[in-house]
Amino acid sequence: MATIKDVAKKAGVSISVVSRAFNNYPDINAKTREKIFEIAKELNYTPNIVAKSLSSKRQKTIGLIASGIFTENTKDTISFEILKGVYTGVQENDYELSIFLIDSFKQEQKSYAQFCRDRKIGGIIVQGIRTDDPYFHELMDTNIPCVMIDLATELDNQLIGSVTSDNFGASRELASYLLEKNHRDIVVMAGTKETYVNAERFKGTKSAFDSYGLELADEDVLYAEFSEHKAYLLAKKYLQVKRPTAFICYSDLMAYGVMKAVKEKGLRVPDDISVVGFDDLMVSDFTQPRLTTIRQDFFEMGKQSALLVQQMMEKKEGTKQKVVNCELMERDSATGWKEHIKEEEKSNEQTEHTNDYLTRYR
Numbered sequence: 001m002a003t004i005k006d007v008a009k010k011a012g013v014s015i016s017v018v019s020r021a022f023n024n025y026p027d028i029n030a031k032t033r034e035k036i037f038e039i040a041k042e043l044n045y046t047p048n049i050v051a052k053s054l055s056s057k058r059q060k061t062i063g064l065i066a067s068g069i070f071t072e073n074t075k076d077t078i079s080f081e082i083l084k085g086v087y088t089g090v091q092e093n094d095y096e097l098s099i100f101l102i103d104s105f106k107q108e109q110k111s112y113a114q115f116c117r118d119r120k121i122g123g124i125i126v127q128g129i130r131t132d133d134p135y136f137h138e139l140m141d142t143n144i145p146c147v148m149i150d151l152a153t154e155l156d157n158q159l160i161g162s163v164t165s166d167n168f169g170a171s172r173e174l175a176s177y178l179l180e181k182n183h184r185d186i187v188v189m190a191g192t193k194e195t196y197v198n199a200e201r202f203k204g205t206k207s208a209f210d211s212y213g214l215e216l217a218d219e220d221v222l223y224a225e226f227s228e229h230k231a232y233l234l235a236k237k238y239l240q241v242k243r244p245t246a247f248i249c250y251s252d253l254m255a256y257g258v259m260k261a262v263k264e265k266g267l268r269v270p271d272d273i274s275v276v277g278f279d280d281l282m283v284s285d286f287t288q289p290r291l292t293t294i295r296q297d298f299f300e301m302g303k304q305s306a307l308l309v310q311q312m313m314e315k316k317e318g319t320k321q322k323v324v325n326c327e328l329m330e331r332d333s334a335t336g337w338k339e340h341i342k343e344e345e346k347s348n349e350q351t352e353h354t355n356d357y358l359t360r361y362r
Contacts, residue, residue, distance in 0.1 A: 002043035011039050022117060046113045046142040059122030062090055062309055065100045065112050065139075067128035075228070075283045076253060078298050082127055082149060085302020093310055102129075112139040123309040125149065131194075145312035147305045152196045161312060161320035163305040167197050170294045170326035171204030171250070174276055177292075177328060178246050179212050181336035183274065187238060188216065189249040189258055191226040201250045201278065220244070224254050231257030239265045245273060245337050252277040252284050252293055259287065259333070274334035280327075289332035300324050 008015045013032065021028045021036045040046070064086050066079060083099075090097045098119050100112070112135045116124060127149040129136050139146065140160065147161045178186060188205055191198040202221075209216050222238065224231035231254035235247065239261060247262075249255035255277030262273050269275050269289055277284060280295035301324050311318055 002040075002045040004045070006043055007036060007040050007045050010043070011036050041111075044138070044141065046117070046138070046144075059120060059313070060094070061096045061098055061119060061121050062306065062313075063098045063100060063116055063119065063121040063124045065102065065115070065124060065126050065129060067102050067130075075256070075281055077282060078279065078296075079128065081298035082302035082305075085299040085304075086125055086306045087302075088299075089303040089306025089310075092307075095306075095310060111135050113142050113144075116142070116144055123147075123313040125305045125309055126151065127305075145309055147309040147312070149301055149305050150197050158320070159312065161308050161322075163301050163308060163322045163324065164197075164200075165296045165301065166323050166326050167200035168204040168207070170296075170328070171201035171248075171278065172208045173204075173326075173328055174278065174294055175205045175208035175248055176211070177330075178248065178274065178276065178334065179208060179214075181274075181334065183246040183337050184214070185242075185244040186216075186220065186246045186248060187235075187244045188221045189231050189235065189247055189254045190221055190223050191250045191254070193223050198250060205248060224257070226251045226254060228253040228257040231255075232261050233257075235261035236264065239267075243267075243273070246334065247273065247275045249275065249277045252279040252281045252291060255291055255293065255333075256283070256287065259291075270333050270335040274337075276334050280329050284329075285331070287333070292331045292334045293329050295327040295329050297324050297326075 004015055004018050008018045011018065011032075013036070017028065017032070018036055018040075021033045022040075064083070066083065087097060098121055100115050112124070115121070116139075121144070123145040124139065125147050126136070126139070129151075131151070140157070143159060145159045145161075147163060149162075150164050150167075152162055152164070175186075188202070190202060206216060222231075222234045224234050231249065235258040238244075247255070247258045249258055255275050259269050259275050262269050262275065267273055275291070277291050277293035278296075280293045284291040284293050304322050304324060308320065308322060312320065
């Protein structure tokens, strides 16, 4: 990794000039500053801003770099709940919060490390950013304490922490919930294949199937990228050739899309097909029928991430990985398969008795 000495040597200036350029001293002219910044970027050098301070005071600014706040789907309130939690955790200990909102799918030109340098940020919280974003890797190579929300990295770095939901345990519980209700023809409406949360939820689902001695066929796993519309289209296409007894959806938004496809097919939820989700968005308690889902505590995830990055900035001992528990919210969108058959048989028997009565006494 390049050092400040390497930058100074290539720029043909002293180390103190490089340091003063990064600290925005007015005695460094704009041309020299720009040259130093270009060389630093070329060498992939980022100064250790944690070790620096202004007027010998401990840094008190935390940065939140988040993607997905401005989602087009008004039902999706996840990022806003996380933001509220982060703000609460920051305010508790009189830290300041600097927010950098991006669209991770369109991100091409904004350096997260430069964002930190410009604002003298001492710790970062990252939420919703793609791990194939080159600026994400640039940030991971700095000496800035960083906490990732619902994201994991294989980097062996003591300055990187994480806060996640219990994605594995919750998805295992959700799949077991349907299996205990005798569902066997189950479709998984998964999210984005490459993401950490999707991988963990799939592991949990598979673990539940394994415990019942069952296998999950590849054709019964659909990837809708956590999109309501894509889930609707995939479910609609799937239902043209097969009719499962249940859908496990790795987000509530995808569950809404599946429920729409089921109803358009002329089928009923849960009488014909059960549907379960993951998130417990506010809308899920008002869908018809009300959605059975996993409740994630997004506010607590945000708050814990703020507290964890403070712990790391203050160099306090403690775990750098925190897991927030989830809760199964049992509502009306899923029913037992045998129970359904019995109710259907009972209804048919009642219809036969009625017809028999009318035939005899007409």
